[in-house]
Amino acid sequence: GENVEQHPSTLSVQEGDSAVIKCTYSDSASNYFPWYKQELGKGPQLIIDIRSNVGEKKDQRIAVTLNKTAKHFSLHITETQPEDSAVYFCAASRSSGSARQLTFGSGTQLTVLP
């Protein structure tokens, strides 16, 4: 089955700096890579996703890059703000049938210091 590794497990940055979180996956058939943000006491919420036919995707201060050959993808947050502090999870899945079975990384606790 799929295995997703995520690094680092904790990350502290100064407000205004950039943050980068990296993930690798093992299943070359995976073709969908979402990133979720989880705030304390809440469920994960999608912040950005990328499909395997795209190398990079941006949404305001957030961007994701995908390297299919190396089987890794990264989340980039620019101009970080205190409200970006949360746990971030990467995930990977195949588009098999009508279900989306996600395999998650172990999470990164991001702290943005004011």
Add this chain to the structure above:
Amino acid sequence: NAGVTQTPKFQVLKTGQSMTLQCAQDMNHNSMYWYRQDPGMGLRLIYYSASEGTTDKGEVPNGYNVSRLNKREFSLRLESAAPSQTSVYFCASSGRTGGILMNTEAFFGQGTRLTVV
């Protein structure tokens, strides 16, 4: 829209007791999922239902059963709770969209924090 609603939010069980976690979605999604979240391990898939009337095992199904009651509701049952099942449980749903019926993102509920003593 409420999205994905889970009940209860918190539960304490004694070893050997049984309980059912309830989940309902109002987005007309075909697929529903149950995950558990443990410290340092991310979320792991317990069971999923690709469509009404079907259920399949995920990565960690032992000790659990599920029922897809209808298109909206998907329940998770612990028949004989064990301390190893202490975790936060998340229900999620996803649908199909677009001309080529691509899978949508997965939407998650707020979670049920379960403690087995």
